[in-house]
Amino acid sequence: MRSNPRLGFLLACGKKSLFHALLLNKKYAIARGNGDLLSTAIPSSNSFASLCRIFAAYSFSGRRAFCGYAVEQFSDDEYECDYDNHKASSSVCNIDEWKWKLSLLLRSEKDQEIVSRDKRDRRDYEQISNLAKRMGLYWWAKHLHSIRLLVYNVLAFTAFFFALKFCMCSEIYGKVMVASKVPLPNYRPDLDDKRPQREVVIPLSLQRRVEGLLQEHLDRMQLSSEKVRGTSSDIKVTDRGEAVHSNEDPDSFLDGSVMEKILQRRSLRMRNMQRSWQESPEGRKILEFRRSLPAFKEKERLLEAIARNQVVVISGETGCGKTTQLPQFILESEIESGRGAFCSIICTQPRRISAMAVSERVSTERGEPLGESVSLFPSLSPTPCVLSF
Numbered sequence: 001m002r003s004n005p006r007l008g009f010l011l012a013c014g015k016k017s018l019f020h021a022l023l024l025n026k027k028y029a030i031a032r033g034n035g036d037l038l039s040t041a042i043p044s045s046n047s048f049a050s051l052c053r054i055f056a057a058y059s060f061s062g063r064r065a066f067c068g069y070a071v072e073q074f075s076d077d078e079y080e081c082d083y084d085n086h087k088a089s090s091s092v093c094n095i096d097e098w099k100w101k102l103s104l105l106l107r108s109e110k111d112q113e114i115v116s117r118d119k120r121d122r123r124d125y126e127q128i129s130n131l132a133k134r135m136g137l138y139w140w141a142k143h144l145h146s147i148r149l150l151v152y153n154v155l156a157f158t159a160f161f162f163a164l165k166f167c168m169c170s171e172i173y174g175k176v177m178v179a180s181k182v183p184l185p186n187y188r189p190d191l192d193d194k195r196p197q198r199e200v201v202i203p204l205s206l207q208r209r210v211e212g213l214l215q216e217h218l219d220r221m222q223l224s225s226e227k228v229r230g231t232s233s234d235i236k237v238t239d240r241g242e243a244v245h246s247n248e249d250p251d252s253f254l255d256g257s258v259m260e261k262i263l264q265r266r267s268l269r270m271r272n273m274q275r276s277w278q279e280s281p282e283g284r285k286i287l288e289f290r291r292s293l294p295a296f297k298e299k300e301r302l303l304e305a306i307a308r309n310q311v312v313v314i315s316g317e318t319g320c321g322k323t324t325q326l327p328q329f330i331l332e333s334e335i336e337s338g339r340g341a342f343c344s345i346i347c348t349q350p351r352r353i354s355a356m357a358v359s360e361r362v363s364t365e366r367g368e369p370l371g372e373s374v375s376l377f378p379s380l381s382p383t384p385c386v387l388s389f
């Protein structure tokens with residue numbers, strides 16, 4: 001069966017219109033019916049409404065501008081077989097150009113894929129995808145949008161006093177297509193126009209500020225470790241009866257050691273509070289809920305990865321517990337190991353309102369009021385919080 005324009009029209013319309021069932025049954029008869037459509041196409045069992053629809057379809061069959069295409073009359077197999085002999089017979093895309101492009105891709109060592117965002121009709125996509133598949137490439141296409149051209153026609157069928165109203169639809173597809181040498185995932189966020197991935201650009205001034213703060217932090221750490229080493233060396237020196245370091249500032253050392261003692265005491269208190277909450281009935285209930293979240297299954301792996309690496313990137317589905325659970329895992333493990341008050345976890349949120357909701361949720365899950373160990377940044381809490389949102 002080849003492209004009879006009338007058949008092409010009827011089948012394309014039939015797919016989306018009311019007379020689909022009728023056309024399925026009688027499509028070949030209609031195709032051959034040519035000028036004698038009514039008598040050839042209408043089975044005796046069909047209602048008069050069907051007759052009207054066919055008449056309407058017949059009367060509009062010359063309007064190729066809104067028609068679909070005859071592709072519906074071929075099975076995929078037919079299409080595959082005939083493709084080489086009927087190159088782009090009614091397609092708008094240049095298939096030879098695509099053959100050339102795909103061959104280049106196959107030969108290229110550097111390129112993995114070709115991405116095309118041109119507008120084409122559906123048959124073009126089918127041709128190109130078939131070609132890509134035959135060349136051993138993987139194929140991915142996303143339907144971006146379709147433009148529907150609707151034409152409402154009212155036909156007065158004078159003898160029977162009623163009108164037929166139907167619409168003819170034709171679709172111009174906007175698709176993004178990818179032909180690739182490697183298997184492609186089901187979803188490509190980089191090609192999704194509806195969810196464009198925002199590129200985050202950190203201003204230079206902010207970068208410098210962060211670098212400065214990090215440097216300051218590192219300097220302080222180095223200083224405190226030197227003080228600790230200095231203390232032990234002082235003791236040794238004293239034991240040996242040698243001179244004590246004269247450049248040591250006794251006040252700052254005193255401050256540091258007092259601070260350390262305060263933090264140690266606080267860490268101990270945090271551990272006791274955490275344990276008693278986890279053992280309480282409410283705590284157990286919440287823990288049970290937290291255990292059901294997908295993030296909980298990854299707890300140990302996550303803590304291990306954080307301990308081993310300076311930067312860890314974690315991705316997970318919505319609601320799996322990235323925001324509420326991951327910072328808690330770190331906090332809980334630090335508290336359990338007696339370093340709760342020494343750690344500082346900052347969790348960024350894009351909106352203040354979500355930061356408020358999350359900080360409140362985490363406090364509730366920890367059985368504490370907001371401001372105890374979890375805070376909303378900037379915190380008004382008198383004691384420094386270790387987890388800030």
Ligand SMILES: Nc1ncnc2c1ncn2[C@@H]1O[C@H](COP(=O)(O)OP(=O)(O)OP(=O)(O)O)[C@@H](O)[C@H]1O
Nearest residue numbers: 293316317318319320321322323324325357358361
């Ligand atoms: N305020 C809340 N009240 C009740 N349950 C909550 C609340 N916030 C989070 N949850 C529960 O905790 C689960 C984990 O939420 P969380 O915000 O950590 O997920 P997420 O992985 O960060 O999600 P997203 O990617 O959308 O940010 C949610 O599935 C939800 O059931």
